[in-house]
Amino acid sequence: MDVRIDGKRVLADLTALRTIGAYKTGVHKPTFSEPHVKSLEWLVAKLPEAGLAGGIDGIGNVVGTSSRKGPKLLAGSHLESQNYAGWLDGPLGVVYALEAARVINNHAGAGDRAVEVASWCDEEGHFGFFLGSRSFVGGVSEADIDAAIDRTNGETMRAALKRVGFAGRPRVTVEKGRYRGYIEAHIEQGDWLETQKLAIGVVTSIVGIWQFKVTFTGVQNHAGTTRMAIRKDAGVAAVELAHRIKQRFPAIAAERTVWTVGRITLEPGAPSIIPGRAEMLFQIRDADEGVLKRMEAELETLVAESDREGPCRARLEAMSRSIPAKMDESLMAALDRGAEKHAPGKHIRMPSGAGHDAQYLARIMPSSMLFVPSIGGISHHWTENTSDADIVLGAQVYADACEAMLRGAA
């Protein structure tokens, strides 16, 4: 069955979503903000074009379903954005899903099969970690929602749900055995495709993100009267650990391992006071759990070294360890074939360095992801962009792959 997407319609839909909550050339659509809710309503209104019906559920998810009895494919992404961020992170995957559902579900050859379209709420983590997709797979309790708080303004998720009118609605959860699989498209958010002049990335796995806090305890004192020899400067200890990480990690990292010191806090943080306490947020990402374990072991060694050498105490605390998610081999093959048909030689298999809803869907069904290039590798910034040609090409590859997945030819 030959599916042909409408590139102009894809771009028009993305532009329509971009005008809701526009900020410079990007958008500002935090979870449950007015532009986010309007974007969800926009999607609900579009579902009938693909023969689907659905509404916004009790956690802000939209799942458009078909009444057909045959095999189904679930396709989606998210519609909220990071604060003052880009127009494609999220909406691209939703519009690809919508377009694939339109061209496939409306195709004479679809029979009793259908692509269903989802928008997962709060993928960007304003209130927590992948609350929408985790809710759909049964991983979010009412107590989790009780505890969720907007990291920017402190509003509780309960208050936000009430404010936007979603409180009290049931939450949609997955119907076991309904789907052949899940597909999610996303901008790459890196420069790997662009650098190699490629158009399509077929995601092999979504990285595990292991997050740590290292705390250094020294002695706070006067920065003028305390001789260098007797100082216990927690800031110096933090800097030395970060320096040693920089020296030693490259040798034990895998090709795509990344690690980041995202924050260093010296307390009290005044120019004339020797820091008595320091804190460092440290993160490691890799698609291979073995690599993550090796990196954590090295971090443990370095922190223990720091603690032993003194003069400050150093303590390592693991904050979170997400499990890398492997994408399904036969769905990847369907994406490979779609890419080879429309962009011969211009596609590659690659891991995803960012977390995505697909990693939670992968816990309950075969899942897959397609990447399109990010100009300059920029994301989580309003300058985020992808060329129109790459957007349209990606939509076509995606629709072809959906058709094959749905047919079971994957």
Next chain:
Amino acid sequence: MDVRIDGKRVLADLTALRTIGAYKTGVHKPTFSEPHVKSLEWLVAKLPEAGLAGGIDGIGNVVGTSSRKGPKLLAGSHLESQNYAGWLDGPLGVVYALEAARVINNHAGAGDRAVEVASWCDEEGHFGFFLGSRSFVGGVSEADIDAAIDRTNGETMRAALKRVGFAGRPRVTVEKGRYRGYIEAHIEQGDWLETQKLAIGVVTSIVGIWQFKVTFTGVQNHAGTTRMAIRKDAGVAAVELAHRIKQRFPAIAAERTVWTVGRITLEPGAPSIIPGRAEMLFQIRDADEGVLKRMEAELETLVAESDREGPCRARLEAMSRSIPAKMDESLMAALDRGAEKHAPGKHIRMPSGAGHDAQYLARIMPSSMLFVPSIGGISHHWTENTSDADIVLGAQVYADACEAMLRGAA
């Protein structure tokens, strides 16, 4: 003329001041807080005991003056504290001055000579840098006061002066030629005296404090999708500079040079974002301007190295450079003699690593400082303390030195 201080009275006065604004075993008396103002009023009420008269002036200074016509010595310190800090930092010097004035001015042998007592406002810099003593020596304009803002709560100095009722009062400035010199006592705020089992420090100079800001500019990006090879992580650049400072500074420092990275800020400071900007506050202190210049030159070299090596830009900005102040040789000799009389072999000449009002008084008259030991070297913390015996001994040495200075025998 034999002066004998009353140790119990010294301790009682210090205890009285400690109960005003008590916090644990220390005090919380920010500039122009209620306990600070009450402490100033306490001092004003005490001045007549020393034959002095005075009030609180338009910037919160108290200068108790004598109507005698002969030589005068100015003696003082400050009464406000750092936030939640110690009971002696400031009050010790004021009570020593008060006690010396009492025993000398009331002594039959004093003739037409007098010790005058001052409390300088805001030595602790809640609103600026040594605003009280600088005002007294003519170094604070009305525009400076207009611009001064409480660093803790953002209140303007104008509003604070109005709130406490000092607004509109004239500011007392020094009468040229009135004083033979200035003396200030203070806790050491370090462990030099304690470590060597000494009781008295005779200050040779007050360090210059040179303060810098180093700014690193990289590229903010996603911490998962941006490969290590292409990152421009401003935090990594900041850490490397701090590490090189630690490696290279000891070799070029003088014996008492100190340097401190008091704050490192990574922006935006989130675990999953590569810092695009970093800022480091860096401070060098030494009593020798030549040493300070040598250290600054090395810092310049290191920042230029960082900038040249990349991948981030590094920029050095000098925030302030205070000039080291030399204490007067003949006043130091008077302190040496007083110390040798009451604590033979237990005194030493030493530089002050902290800034003090004496460095501003030194611009217009011969000035001197006496240190007593700080237990554990702790200061700017509520556990700050000095043994009663050391407090009383220090007061006696101080009074003897005052008598000699006033007599011109110094």
